[in-house]
Amino acid sequence: MPSDFSRFFGTCSTMRSSSVRRRKKSGRITMRTANEDGRFLFQITDTGVGIGPEQHDRIFHAFEQGERTISRKFGGLGLGLTISKRLLELQGGTISVHSEGLNRGASFKLSLATVDSPKVTPVSHSITDQGPARSLQLLVVDDHPQTLRVLASLLRKQGHKVLTAECVQTAIKLLEDEHFDGLISDIGLPDGNGCDVMRAAKARQSLVGIALSGFGMEEDVRRSMDAGFDHHLTKPIDFQELERFVGAMASRTDHSAL
Known part of the structure; x- marks a missing residue:
């Protein structure tokens, strides 16, 4: 298990909080975990405001949380998704989103390796890596x-x-x-x-x-x-x-x- 695994669960908590804010009063939130091919998967699905198809590529960009009316209704500065994605990437993890459109809910899937990756010699490093x-x-x-x-x-x-x-x-x-x-x-x-x-x-x-x-x-x-x-x-x-x-x-x- 990676040493930063606890950070992964912190990111899962962030996604759960985000889903709670997005869901409608009578909505539902479903969480699922699995272990597939040496990777721990966490998927959270809500029946909330959803995400328009044109927003899928932008949803993880800082402070772009779909339409402004959605941001005003559910609050937040939009930084959570951006930083959650970056935290996962620093740990070798991934995060993805799927939504059928506005008012049709959204599903976020997070994954993180549960076994050590082969040792490789890095070619370059980001500021954070160094x-x-x-x-x-x-x-x-x-x-x-x-x-x-x-x-x-x-x-x-x-x-x-x-x-x-x-x-x-x-x-x-x-x-x-x-x-x-x-x-x-x-x-x-x-x-x-x-x-x-x-x-x-x-x-x-x-x-x-x-x-x-x-x-x-x-x-x-x-x-x-x-x-x-x-x-x-x-x-x-x-x-x-x-x-x-x-x-x-x-x-x-x-x-x-x-």
Whole structure:
């Protein structure tokens, strides 16, 4: 059994939560597991809002969860599916979706090898495969629990220590009690916004800030920079771009320590 098998079950939990949100009040959710050809399979099927055929190729792209009316009705930032897919791929797993169309439910199938794959000499590595230049202590702030959980999981997979907060008040309390190398914060928060967190962070310690926002106009970026953020990422967020910024953060903190 792979060492990261527990992460696979975490992804299954994410998919289950997603199905619960999508299903109709009188709907049904069915879960099935199997072991086929050395791979553990987990399939979850719901009778919810479904996915249009034109969305099948886009459903795992960050912040593209089908029609906007569906996103508004069932909430979420759309990052869960994207990060779930990436977590599985990092473990050699796969995820796929099937739906007959809108209002006809959807079925997600996840798989992960239960036996070791043959050893091969890698030709190239991604940033995540190589690990960070230095392990960082990061504070991630987002008011959507699922997004917060999977984003933290990916950063931990890179070797970083991650603490999380769902609101400004909790984030500031952590900033008072802990030292951080970097802050990654959504701008929209229930008791304020990410700029409030960044200003509080800068007043207490020296760190690098990355803002996550659904708005990317010049005024929005300037507002983030004025608050002290070093980078402003606009949704849909490219996680590889976020990886590059975090990698640069590790190099920057290394140099500052010299």
